[in-house]
Amino acid sequence: MEDAVSGTTVDVSVQVVRVGLLGYGGVGQAVARVATSASGRLGDAGILVKCIGALARDLGKPRVGPDIPLYTDPDDFPFTDCDIIVEVLGGIEPARSLAARALRLGIPVVTANKSLVAAHGLDLQALARQHNTSLYFEAAVMAGVPCVNTLARRPLASGAGSFAGILNGTSHFILSRIARGETFDAALVEAVERGYAEPSSDADVSGRDAAEKLTILLHLAGHADVVVRDLPTRGIDDLAPWHAALAGRLSGVIKPVALATFGGADAGAWVGPAFVPTAHPFAALDDVANVLQVGVGGNAVTFTGPGAGREVTAATIIDDLVEVASGQRLASRRPVGPPIAKALRQIPQGAWFLALDRVATSVGDLAEFLAARHLPAVFVASDHDRCAVITAEAPVSALTDAVDALEATGVHVTWLPVLPVATAGREVSRG
Numbered sequence: 001m002e003d004a005v006s007g008t009t010v011d012v013s014v015q016v017v018r019v020g021l022l023g024y025g026g027v028g029q030a031v032a033r034v035a036t037s038a039s040g041r042l043g044d045a046g047i048l049v050k051c052i053g054a055l056a057r058d059l060g061k062p063r064v065g066p067d068i069p070l071y072t073d074p075d076d077f078p079f080t081d082c083d084i085i086v087e088v089l090g091g092i093e094p095a096r097s098l099a100a101r102a103l104r105l106g107i108p109v110v111t112a113n114k115s116l117v118a119a120h121g122l123d124l125q126a127l128a129r130q131h132n133t134s135l136y137f138e139a140a141v142m143a144g145v146p147c148v149n150t151l152a153r154r155p156l157a158s159g160a161g162s163f164a165g166i167l168n169g170t171s172h173f174i175l176s177r178i179a180r181g182e183t184f185d186a187a188l189v190e191a192v193e194r195g196y197a198e199p200s201s202d203a204d205v206s207g208r209d210a211a212e213k214l215t216i217l218l219h220l221a222g223h224a225d226v227v228v229r230d231l232p233t234r235g236i237d238d239l240a241p242w243h244a245a246l247a248g249r250l251s252g253v254i255k256p257v258a259l260a261t262f263g264g265a266d267a268g269a270w271v272g273p274a275f276v277p278t279a280h281p282f283a284a285l286d287d288v289a290n291v292l293q294v295g296v297g298g299n300a301v302t303f304t305g306p307g308a309g310r311e312v313t314a315a316t317i318i319d320d321l322v323e324v325a326s327g328q329r330l331a332s333r334r335p336v337g338p339p340i341a342k343a344l345r346q347i348p349q350g351a352w353f354l355a356l357d358r359v360a361t362s363v364g365d366l367a368e369f370l371a372a373r374h375l376p377a378v379f380v381a382s383d384h385d386r387c388a389v390i391t392a393e394a395p396v397s398a399l400t401d402a403v404d405a406l407e408a409t410g411v412h413v414t415w416l417p418v419l420p421v422a423t424a425g426r427e428v429s430r431g
């Protein structure tokens, strides 16, 4: 039998899945393209994905995706003709209310929207349970690396007490370029030219995108009380090649990390640039690579792979569609972990990397100055009136006291946490 939409020959045993796309931008059009280009492999899995319509704002906009019916008014959108809704609008509204509308109709929803899942994923999952359907969001966190559904199905793995990762490929690319001597602005332009960043890449550069992804992971670990703004977050736009060069002389690289430890007394979080010692496995990753380490030491599990573009994101969405269509119901677990939000509002105690500009004293005097403020220097590298220090482990209060005192003398300080290097079964800080 020949399918009228795709022109492909359809095995009658193949299940036709009618998909409604909320959003027909970069990812929405890629989903429709991949549904056609991968129809052979999808057919082998017993599924034919038919995109029956898409919601968009501007009917006059040029589109590169297949020509499917477009709707601008959600009230005209044929929800009840859809077996599955794919939400790729971005942002919170109208994405939240339209996803909720589909779930109330008992229609499963697949989304790539991390802002939506971080802010309302738990409510939407509860709504899905109530209406005997499901919400899938593998593409919302490291779309190129299948970790979300794995963690969702494994409460013991996701509750390992710590997440550490590089969750944003755009900021990773920019810092990798800065490490090669490019300015922040030039690296951002290159990221846009290569299609890794949108011209308005504030969410990537400010750390908000990574904070949303880390929040989603913490929800998967059962900690429903965490909201994005709990996580101490800093952007990467004040970093320059000289910071990277001095980090290199102290045997490290600067990477955009997302870190949360929540299993014990040293709970805390950080989303932003960090000094990563070259002995740490993240140091060897470059460009747009993503990584997530769950747990620490010998029990850690690491997921790693390429940062996602539109096509990879679309393929991940379609893999979710296949799971839904084949009757799998992702266990949307009720949150079971204790509240940890308050503990995550602090940066974990550890060693610190300080990059100092306009230093007028000798390295010896600087070391004395820091030691007197309970922030002993362990390694120092200097270059004219700039220098960098790795300190011993110290609480954040010692760091901020020392930074304030240095800045009062006219020195400009950029500080970063040092990512601990884990050895079998325990954490060892580089300091």
Ligand SMILES: NC(=O)c1ccc[n+]([C@@H]2O[C@H](COP(=O)([O-])OP(=O)(O)OC[C@H]3O[C@@H](n4cnc5c(N)ncnc54)[C@H](OP(=O)(O)O)[C@@H]3O)[C@@H](O)[C@H]2O)c1
Pocket: 022, 023, 024, 025, 026, 027, 028, 055, 056, 057, 058, 059, 061, 072, 088, 089, 090, 091, 093, 094, 112, 113, 114, 115, 139, 140, 143, 308, 309, 310, 313
């Ligand atoms: N781009 C990636 O590589 C990537 C990777 C992983 C996850 N994601 C996530 O996927 C989602 C979509 O990203 P994208 O890059 O495809 O975004 P995009 O290109 O901006 O597309 C958004 C689409 O939604 C439509 N839209 C937005 N607001 C609307 C409204 N109020 N009413 C009707 N239509 C509306 C837009 O319509 P018009 O076309 O008419 O403007 C557009 O078709 C986001 O949540 C993003 O975080 C993207």
